[in-house]
Amino acid sequence: MKNLMSSYARTWAQHTGIQFATLSILSATLTVVAIVFVTSFNVNRIMTQWGTDIKLTAYLENDKDLDFALLEKKIQGMDSVKAVEFVGKERALQIFNNQLKDITPEFLSENLDANPLPNSFEITLKEQIKNSESYEVLTKQASLISSFEGIEDVSYGQSWLKNYSAFVSGVTTSGIVVILILLVGSLFIIGNSIRSSISSRKEEIEILELVGATRFSIRLPFVFEGFVTGALTSAIGLFICFFLFSWAKAIISQSAVLARLSETMQFFDYSFIFLFVLGGALIGALGSFLTVRGINDGWSASQGAN
């Protein structure tokens, strides 16, 4: 370990400029990766929370004499249903009035002399809406409930939900694509840095070969160099991302419209931070390994001479 550390220190001493440039570019790249992660994580988190609130409303036929208790029991007996609540037409009107009284009080007092609202059931499902698959489950359940005797219509914000699930899937997919592109880019950046390191230490490699160093022992310091660079830059990336996240959260919390969002926003937990830094280190080691794999084969001096 002491030898590996001193080898890394020598690289810094010999190529301060290149090392600094590599560190800066990689830190910037991994900051973007961390931002994509934290954005995707929080969008999913916020959306999932909204998704938890989603309920189906089954409206009952007005002019039929229905056994509400029996219908409620039938719906409650469905596998995916968590809770069913009967909302009588009087209560529905009361809720309606409560929701509208602050917005259009004159409309309520002047025009509503009869109750046009139907009886209904408010149905909460066991699964929360997370993606298009759960959206399909929801539509299937809605379609099943609407086929029951006495059910006029089932509403669950169809068009909003469709867009919502597509948005969540879109954010996740584009996040994965962006992260993959940036990680492949990181491999190249680390590979180039290691290549320049190898090129300037060609004589050292030849001398090490001359005294009987194995391929493994010659390559190891470069792979270690990539590992440390990857770990360092991912830690720096997370650090910068944390500051940007805190700044964004503070701005959002000051907005009257979005203030509630900031309560849901959350940075990564310690286990994710550890995994992110470890992932960066492994990508660095892999980038180095792919580069050194083709360079030193125990005969580099003879290849150079011929």
Added chain:
Amino acid sequence: MIQFSHVYKTYLGPVHALRNIEFEIDKGEFVFLTGPSGAGKTTLFRMISAYDKPSSGVVRVSGSSIDELNANTVAYFRRKIGVVFQDFKLLKDRTLAENVALPLTVKGHPQKLIDQKVNELLDQLGLSHRKYQYPAQISGGEQQRVAIARALIHQPGVLIADEPTGNLDPQLSEEIMDLLESVNAQGTTVFVATHDHELVRRRAKRVIELAGGQIVRDSR
């Protein structure tokens, strides 16, 4: 210890660097390889140190056939030999002690043992007072002595030296040759390439002479 049997080496061109080389050097011998520039001395030495393979024929050193070495085994072969070059090939950013220690470091010997061996060897060569200095801080003769120390620290059976006095003045050259002779006296086979005929004549050792890639004289 060193055996060349019908060895040819042809580079792209074609350039015939070595033609039908055949000789044998026994354990404990001291042999000079002479010849003008371009005679093939360096090519021959590169084969002995496994930096090159013959186009045809067999080269055997310390029981290993160079042609059969691969990327994994070549490192272990080089641990059995010691090599000294005209340009010393010392690592400029390591102290003299670190340079001398390299063959033991790569073998993974304990640091305590390495320090002990390095100190003993540098003492013998009169360089112990300079062990924490860097190659650029010492003279050419001292650098060559450090290179020889590095080539000897792992007690190889064979020491090959390619023009070890090429960059040194006559007095330092004699000192280096004395040192190589004392190494040989301790049982190490020494094979030295040089184009300094005067130096060879004074030492009265076996001489193999190359010209145009062929052996033209073997004084055995």
